[in-house]
Amino acid sequence: MTIISIVHTRGWILKGLMLATVGFVSMVHAQAAADDALVAHGKAVAIAGDCAACHTDNKATPFAGGRPIGSPLGNIFASNITPSKTNGIGNYTEEQFAAALRRGVDARGRHLYPAMPYTAYAGISDEDMHAMYVYFMQAVPPVDNAVPPTKLSFPYSMRWTMAIWNALYLKKGTVEGSSPDSKEIDRGRYLVDTLGHCSSCHTPRNLLMAERSGKYLGGANVDGWIAPNITSDPVSGIGGWSAEEIAAYLKNGHVNGKGQAGGGMAEAVEQSLRYMPDSDLHAIGVYLKSVPAIRVASDEKPAYEYAGGTPLPSITKLEPQRPDVTRDPNFAKDASSTDGSVLYSGACASCHQPSGKGTGDQYFPSLSHNRAVGMSTSDNLVMAILHGIDREGADMHVLMPAFDRDLNDAQIAAVANYVSQHFGNPGVVTTTAQVAQIRAGGPTPLLLRLTPYLLAAAAIVVLLIVWLIFRRKKSRRVRS
């Protein structure tokens, strides 16, 4: 071998080594890019699934759990789902993670309460599930936050009873539309039914607290709010909204002339919907407009079309408008004032204006052409007055103060009646008793009202069985 050929060979070896290194480095890069893409995909799934709304109690430690989820049966504490090995899901395998989400069974085999919306998540596709698992395990910082145990009253404290409930109501979902490239309407259905679990608030529940499939998205009570009918019905539902308006509402939390998002909807906007791609929000709009219409016979026109009926009292009678938009702490000092017009001018007019038409830019919205004020019951109007609205949307932050401590039930009823008559649905009357019930969290579900009787009936059945066994034994003894 000549020197030249040795040099040549060495050159080739070096070149080969260099190429291999470049290849390896780019492979590592490609792998890292693929991992990043997977984590980003998983994060998008977790956002669309709105996991943060329930699993975050303290914004500084996302997903660290501890938030009490109010259920009619008592508070259920959302788990720590950070990858903490001591307090979170750090020891969950992907199979266990999928079982918790799709079947409502945790890593110890314990049944979860359906406050965790696994009936909806049952339809999450394998691809989305895998990406979400990788996201939680690799990208969410572990937080060792111990969550208080959930203690529901007997008999709901027996978690195994959920197995019976699941046998009745847990259906394995479809995964149609799980890819962003699916047909728009399928994608919308997947986002609404599976990830967005919209029906968990918008569909009314039966005696056993399962969603009534015949009333799908037909409107329901949640924590004192009414999650309205969002079927395609043009009168009772949102058939009169365009898909673009629905998408804008989901993104920003408000649409002029239609309504604003308060309560649980404000949270869904803040934690989930405002981060979703416009194409997904549009797909939700398109799908909702295809949902079979549910009409409430007594509804005459869409809630957002109401604009009052009773003429306003002469403006001169109203107290002068305050220059700033904060509440005047003295306006309701005289607790005896239950004059709706006095209360409105003191507590509301600085923002919503004496005319009720809101400000020019509608940052303080009109109370006419406003779903909450035009609905056939005033629950959302009362809830907005009691608890205010504090919401971060894609476009801006909105804030309406809560009046629960400034106004008593009679005063809230008075101001609500003033608002309904002059700006909304004049046929709606709010009573003091109704405000008291809404303040206490809304009507008690039938299951809870029936529980004492159900327990008594169960006790009688047990006693009867014991008595029958005893009698059979006795008669056998007598015969022998």
Ligand code: HEC
């Ligand atoms: C509407 C509220 C709500 C939403 C939304 C929600 N969860 Fe939960 N989740 C809960 C509650 C409450 C529990 C505890 C239930 C119990 O104790 O029976 C829970 C339990 C869990 C558990 C079981 C952990 C354990 O070991 O205790 C996992 C895992 C979980 N959730 C993951 C998720 C993920 C991932 C998402 C989003 C895709 C999500 N959850 C969305 C309320 C929610």
Ligand code: HEC
């Ligand atoms: C935690 C409960 C909850 C969840 C989950 C929820 N909503 Fe809502 N939604 C509400 C409440 C409550 C309102 C009424 C808000 C108000 O008037 O201030 C509402 C209002 C709406 C409205 C406006 C209807 C109208 O006529 O004013 C639309 C549209 C809507 N929701 C769509 C959705 C979609 C789509 C999803 C799922 C991605 C969803 N919601 C999930 C509780 C919820």
Ligand code: HEC
């Ligand atoms: C400091 C200003 C401010 C005051 C005072 C105020 N509001 Fe509001 N109000 C707002 C803002 C901001 C919104 C939400 C706008 C949005 O979502 O885009 C709102 C929303 C509402 C809504 C719609 C709620 C829903 O869920 O759709 C109603 C109804 C309402 N206000 C009634 C009242 C009444 C009645 C009073 C007096 C008791 C009052 N507001 C006092 C600023 C105010």
